[in-house]
Amino acid sequence: MVDRNDVEAAAALVEGRVRQTPVITVDGADLGVPGLLSLKLELHQHTGSFKPRGAFNRMLQGALPSAGVIAASGGNHGLAVAYAARSLGVPAEVFVPVTASPVKVQRLAGLGAQVRQVGQHYAEALAASTQRAGETGALVVHAYDQPEVVAGQGTVGRELEGQLDGIDTVLVAVGGGGLVSGIASWFDGSVRVVGVEPEQIPTLHASLKAGRPVDIEVGGIATDSLGARRIGDIAFETARRTGVVSVLVRDEDLVRARRLLWSELRVAAELGGAAALAALVGGAYVPQAGERVALIVCGGNTDPSDLGPAAPH
Structure with a gap:
């Protein structure tokens, strides 16, 4: 498991290599929801997430x-792996499904990674990368289910706590669970952490309901960033230990939230990056009066050409 000490150690290790990303606080009415909202713009991190x-x-x-x-x-x-590898002067080989965003594939090549597209979903790319690592001896950097990776993602929560007083709730998108478990490990139950997942990719939701990690079918419009078929073991155990809950959002809420972020705040998030806001605009999570809510806008690797005016609210 990962705890606050692990996150502290990660923060010391990555200092100077990652950005402190900004937090903006806005009137929720601008986005069609009540109260004040604080958005941590992690899409401004190196490589856009x-x-x-x-x-x-x-x-x-x-x-x-x-x-x-x-x-x-x-x-x-x-x-991120390609960027870090280039910074550290070592080669990187990255396996992605054929459904990966062309924007992301193009950027991977631009960062110098050897890109291999395998299968329709992340799970197939993972299996191919595991086999390849056994052949080459390369260090495996898992997307979400390694303690070092989770602790590194937990620095988002540590940083947020230093930027914003009096947080009651943090809403964060869930794919394989590295970010949500890292943040939950940092707050350790002192702040409510809500995982947000598309209805067609209920990775954490289904596992919490079953009482164990289970495989799910993956579909919908956010598979390129949230398309893990199975929640990570670390994420599942952390969610149970710290009381993380999962709410589900519709694809149309993801689209609406993404357009709202652009039209009202000029924040160009990808669909997965807009998931936290989608939970509010679609009513999957309804804050209490006076509840101080922080949203993690976790990714912005998107083609902005389809961003248009938001739906009326």
């Missing part, structure tokens, strides 16, 4: 093999 935090923490634990690093990803994790 929170992922470099975990990638660097994993890769800085010791000497790296000459074969470099290897990862499977829907896109954002691969970008």
Whole structure:
């Protein structure tokens, strides 16, 4: 498991290699919801998502093999691994499904990674990368289910706590669970952590209901960033230990939230990055009066050409 000490150690290790991302506080009425909202703009992190935090923490634990690093990803994790590998001067090989966003695949190549597209979903890319790592001896940097990766992602929560007083609730998107478990590990039950998942990718939701990690079918419009078929073991145990809950959002709420972020705040999030706001605009999570809510806008690797005016509210 990962605890606050692990997150503190990760923060010291990645300092100077990742950005402190800004927090903005806005009137929720601008986004069609009541109260004040604080948004941590983690899409302004290197490579457009929170992922470099975990990638660097994993890769800085010791000497790296000459074969470099290897990862499977829907896109954002691969970008982070490629960026960190380039920064540290080692090769990176990244496996992504054929459904990965072309924007992300193009950026991966631009960062110098060797890109391999395998299968329709993340799970197939992961299996291929695991086999390849056994052949090459490269260091595996898992997208979400390694303690070092989770601790690195937990620095988002640590940073947020230092930027914002009196947080009651943090809403955060869930794919494989690295970010939500890292944040929950940092707050350790002192702040309510709500995982937000698309209805067609209820990875954490289904596992909490079953009482154990289970495989799910993956579908809908946010598979490139939230398309894990099975929640990570660390995320599942952390969610149970710290009381993380999961709410489900509709694809149309993801689209609406993404457009609202752009039209009202000029924040160009990807669909997964807009999931936390989608929980509010779609009513999946309804804050109490006076509840101080923070949202993690966790990714912005998107083609902005389809961003238009938001639906009326």
